[in-house]
Amino acid sequence: MRLVFLILTLLVCFSCKNDKSEYVDIQDFEEKTFASTAQIPDDHFLGDAACKSCHKEAFKDWKGSHHDKAMQIATDSTILGDFNNKTFTSQGITSRFFQKNGEFYVNTEGRDGKYHDYKIEYTFGITPLQQYIVKFPDGHYQCLRTAWDTEKNKWFDLYPDFKVVHSEWLHWSRGGLNWNNMCADCHSTNVRKNYDIETHSYDTKYALINVSCEACHGPGKAHVENANRLGAAYKVAGDLKMTFNTEPKQLVDDCARCHVRREQYTKFYNFEGTFLDHYFPQVLVNNLYHPDGQILDEVYVYGSFLQSKMYQNNVTCTNCHNPHSLKLRFEGNKLCAQCHDAKVYEAPSHHFHDMNSEGAQCINCHMTGKIYMGNDYRRDHSFRIPRPDLSLKYGTPNACVQCHTDKDDAWAWEHYQKTHGTPKSKHFSELLARV
Incomplete structure (x- = not known):
């Protein structure tokens, strides 16, 4: 049934057309950079300057960010x-x-x-x-x-x-x-x-060379017109995407459009429909993920985050990341302490490392990572507990030996049992690994 639905979705999406046709031809962009001229080729997209006057703080955060300088x-x-x-x-x-x-x-x-x-x-x-x-x-x-x-x-x-x-x-x-x-x-x-x-x-x-405000929020023309027309009565930005009242899982899907390895089966993204109306995400695919779901190939963030208890409990990307500057909201363990009691978790009785050491950092145990593109270290977002016993069974990574590079999985498992005992229940990764 799901296969039939996907095929029907593909047929419908490929038949869709958008009447808008005036976009910046990349060969001519040097003469049409929106930052130096008011001539915007698609009048539904106003450019970032149109956002600045009302959204000064967001614009300031965005300016100079990875999104601003994406291209x-x-x-x-x-x-x-x-x-x-x-x-x-x-x-x-x-x-x-x-x-x-x-x-x-x-x-x-x-x-x-x-x-x-x-x-x-x-x-x-x-x-x-x-x-x-x-x-x-x-x-x-x-x-x-x-x-x-x-x-x-x-x-x-x-x-x-x-x-x-x-x-x-x-x-x-x-x-x-x-x-x-x-x-x-x-x-x-x-x-x-x-x-x-x-x-x-x-x-x-x-329409615009970089990841602009409208890349995430959608074309701004209706938003600006409604704000100017209604003034103080304009309360909810219902004509924009990814606003403060967007449902948590919808917000994650909106970010996933560019933060997941996926295939696109529509000709273009038109800011309508759902994530799955346009893209087929590569989640838990052999050779892209480890047998337990940890990141292996360059799969970005979405696939691992879906596995997390964070996602299940409606934590979103913006709880940890400023959506405009893209920087972390807090440095170090303060980021995790937004939700997790520091008295319980930022203590040697929990992490069994010296305070303020690398081993005492939450992310070093719960967000292992890997280098991609030669020098870009990216962390797994499934927020998992290290399980060296599963590493012994299935050859999957664990945080212990990523830090203690002179040790092996057997040492890590022995040490784990001394500090944490034997896990009382099976982990979902055992089912994934067998599949």
């Missing part, structure tokens, strides 16, 4: 990497980063296996790494395989252990690092991929 035009002020004729070699490919006539270039191997000069059109992200985007004649925009480490100030290879031939999908000039299909939907606002299957070309467009 930028390549300039002296936005490029963080060293383009002073620097070279970087990995897997037999030497890339040279240089400047010419005030613009930024890389000389590297192209899709034909030969070296070419490519102009850097856009920057992608700010920390802990920044990627760079070049364009090809067929409308394909490609992210370089070599990125800039903003913490160590050096070039590095996103796939240092993989030698990729220029004809392979994972080569930077092909599908694996294609901006139009792999990245654009979550790094810009109101994206239309516009892929032509016959010519294998793109005519990708968007």
Whole structure:
């Protein structure tokens, strides 16, 4: 029955059309940046300047955030990497980063296996790494395989252990690092991929280059008009998404649109319907998650968070993260102490470590993590209790040996029993592992 429903959903979604067609053509964006002109191509999207006058604090928090700088035009002020004729070699490919006539270039191997000069059109992200985007004649925009480490100030290879031939999908000039299909939907606002299957070309467009206010809250025209018309009588922003009165699980789904590994089965996201009307999330899929549900491949946050007691008890992303600056609301254990009594949990009788040590930090026991994209450490959001006994059974990770790297799972299990005893009930991960 579920399969039939999914097929019907796909058919309905693919038949949907949106009459709005005026979006910023990426080739012409240099002349149409909303920050420097009032000419907004889709009048339903007003740009962030329209939000600033009424939402000063939120705008201040958002300005300079990862969302604000998700994608930028390549300039002296936005490029963080060293383009002073620097070279970087990995897997037999030497890339040279240089400047010419005030613009930024890389000389590297192209899709034909030969070296070419490519102009850097856009920057992608700010920390802990920044990627760079070049364009090809067929409308394909490609992210370089070599990125800039903003913490160590050096070039590095996103796939240092993989030698990729220029004809392979994972080569930077092909599908694996294609901006139009792999990245654009979550790094810009109101994206239309516009892929032509016959010519294998793109005519990708968007309303705003970055993750703007309207990327999360939806087009702002109706909101501004109603606020101006009703004045003080305008109390609830019912014409916007992701507001203070959004139901907890709905809010998590709204964030999940870009914070989960998923497949999109509609042509574009139109701020209507539910998360599942547009996307198929990759949750608890073999080779993406460990047998007990912990993160393995690059799956982001949603899939692990759904497993947590936090989610079951209506905790949302914004309980821990400022939704505009994206920063944590509190540092260290104070974040967890919003709900969990510090007298009980921030004590040696609970964590069995010295106070103020790394082992006494809640996240180091309950939010293990892994490095992705070379230098980006991301934490599992299932908030699980370490279970070295399950590691012995199924080869799954546990926090104990991630910190005590000189020890093994057997040691961790022995130590666990001394401090916590034997678990009295089976954990759901045992069922997942067997499946």
